[in-house]
Amino acid sequence: MASLITQTDIGIIGAGPQALTLVTHLLQKKKQWRSRFIVIDPQGEWLSQWRQQFKALEIPHLRSPAVHHPDPYPYALRSFAENRPDELFDPYDLPGTKLFEDFCAEVVKNWGLENSIYQAKVVKIVPIKGKFQLFLSDNNIITTSRVVLATNQGETQIPPWVNKIETKYPQDRLAYARQINLANLKLKGERILIIGGGLTSGHLAVGGINRGAKITLMTRRNLQVKLFDADPGWLGPKYLKGFEAESNWNHRWEMIQQARNGGSITPKILGELRRSNNIEFWENCEVREAKWEENRWRVICTNDLEKDFDRIWLATGTKFNAQENPLLTEVLQTYPTEIIQGLPVIDKYLRLPKSEFYLMGALAGLQIGPVARNLAGGRKASEMIVQGMTKHSYNLARQVKSDNARIDSLQLGII
Ligand SMILES: Cc1cc2nc3c(=O)[nH]c(=O)nc-3n(C[C@H](O)[C@H](O)[C@H](O)COP(=O)(O)OP(=O)(O)OC[C@H]3O[C@@H](n4cnc5c(N)ncnc54)[C@H](O)[C@@H]3O)c2cc1C
Incomplete structure (x- = not known):
């Protein structure tokens, strides 16, 4: 378990499969960022909610094929299952519940993530001077420059x-x-x-x-x-091309409903x-x-x-509505965001407008499409967030601006 740090760059809220996917993708891109993030979850361990759901409903295997999982290398689960072929089920090699959990434990170990979770619930988020204060259930406060909300909280x-x-x-x-x-x-x-x-x-x-x-x-x-x-066409350009080309957010929302078409x-x-x-x-x-x-x-x-x-x-x-998510109350006041039937209009790096506040899961649906809440959506979201954090961060821009100002000042002899 991670120990408390009161200030850090990235605060990831939730330790489900989506957050795990994000962290492996982040480390794949920026190995040296290991000390720059903290994951916060009341269970204090990876995927506890996922495991509990599968156990409670006695689900023998996943619905999604073996290519969908939290490791950046798509065939990692298949390689892991090489000696356990009986745990891949028809059709399309659906991973058995135990196989998937063992694999995820291996992912956590391989990426050195055993001690990255701080055990607490985030009860409130308050934006302050471009940063975020995360108020925790144990009365501690962590201040972060960026936040990723991966709590999968719906009504x-x-x-x-x-x-x-x-x-x-x-x-x-x-x-x-x-x-x-x-x-x-x-x-x-x-x-x-x-x-x-x-x-x-x-x-x-x-x-x-x-x-x-x-x-x-x-x-x-x-x-x-x-x-x-959702139809597998939503995992690639077959349907996503049309979705991404659609500039009307209401139409995008309708496309999601049609694709998922209820249960x-x-x-x-x-x-x-x-x-x-x-x-x-x-x-x-x-x-x-x-x-x-x-x-x-x-x-x-x-x-x-x-x-x-x-x-x-x-x-x-479950229905997902940003306006009813208590963790977003103050955040949406500071960063006003258009909301379409509960889903926020976020940018292509999954941020609320002009902020370093990122969303994963169903709330990122207007950018990710109908698979946003699934494992496949987690991978796509991770790629987009990592790109945003490493290349297009407002903080980076702010840093460059202040560095430039500092250089100008030095040249002018002010400092
Ligand atoms: C029974 C079932 C089977 C499924 N099977 C599949 C499947 O086969 N394939 C597939 O792709 N998808 C499947 N899904 C969809 C599934 O929801 C997602 O794949 C996955 O669980 C979503 O991951 P997540 O990380 O968003 O959410 P979760 O697994 O729910 O994790 C969210 C985490 O956030 C934490 N959290 C919540 N609130 C707070 C807070 N305030 N502060 C700190 N932490 C918080 C929770 O403790 C939890 O650990 C299934 C869903 C269910 C319910």
Whole structure:
């Protein structure tokens, strides 16, 4: 774990795969910058949230192929897997969960990053004289010249009927996907309503069935079946060329929505679910009303179906909105930024306008495109941020300007 430094050049907030990707790319370009950044995360270790999510949902392998990972060398994971071919899954060599985690641990070791994380939560960011003060949960303050926000913090999308539930109910009987840890649950004989058409619903359904539950999977439209959450054409010029040429930010936002097109489930998981007798699919359907009565949910749906359930699980996705992110409140006041449906209009180095404040993940969507929140988006974002930091930094410009002023002054004999 890193020890506290109160002043540094780069503060990276979050230690997930996106931040790890950034750091390896930065070191690849500027080995000597190792002492110029600090990573801050409440867990104090790399990828803890990622690992926890995969474990809680018992996900056997990634959805993305083996070329997507935090190391700058695209084939590094394949080379690492050379003696573990059984852990690359069809189609397109999807890395097994354990393989990916072992690989990331190797990346951390190879790049000497074991001690780069300071364990704390950033609770507030205050811009001050072109720098940033990061206020930490342990009451310390770190002042940095540049910040990268890689916290992946979004708002859980809450269906409107949830806030209209009038009856009191036990909290664990209505849970959001990120609150669920399958390993802690005994579900034999229970009836579970899972809401949402993304892969998370699929993993929850498999986990429920494996524990002897009867599942109803409800989706607003027909289940969408796709290998990846966005077409691989979004990883290269096929679609990105048109996206980058689009100067209307609203159109860009629409392109992202169309490409992601809500949640989707993989053919493999759907096949697994369809083979079970313990699942029914309620498509083109929404909850109209839910009541907790006589120790169970009574659910009435828009298609007038009524059914009783023991639990409701919501896998209804996450919305990202810069204006609702508390870490951005003061930053956006100092650096006014156009916001399109929650996404900030950032420059091509992923900075808020005229600032050294960089964004990664979904909030960088208007520059990165539909894969911004995925591993592939992390790589693209890292390349752009590193370019910004090493070549186009306002701080560098400021430094050069002040150096020039100093030279002028020296020549004039002022200092
Ligand atoms: C179940 C699941 C499976 C997925 N599978 C894939 C896949 O196969 N392929 C793919 O490309 N994408 C996948 N994704 C998308 C996935 O979200 C991203 O790939 C990845 O986790 C995003 O990395 P990240 O670093 O942005 O976020 P995270 O992994 O969420 O890391 C963010 C970090 O920020 C820290 N943090 C948050 N707030 C603060 C704060 N205030 N101060 C300090 N630190 C903070 C958190 O503790 C966390 O460690 C999956 C997502 C989920 C939920």
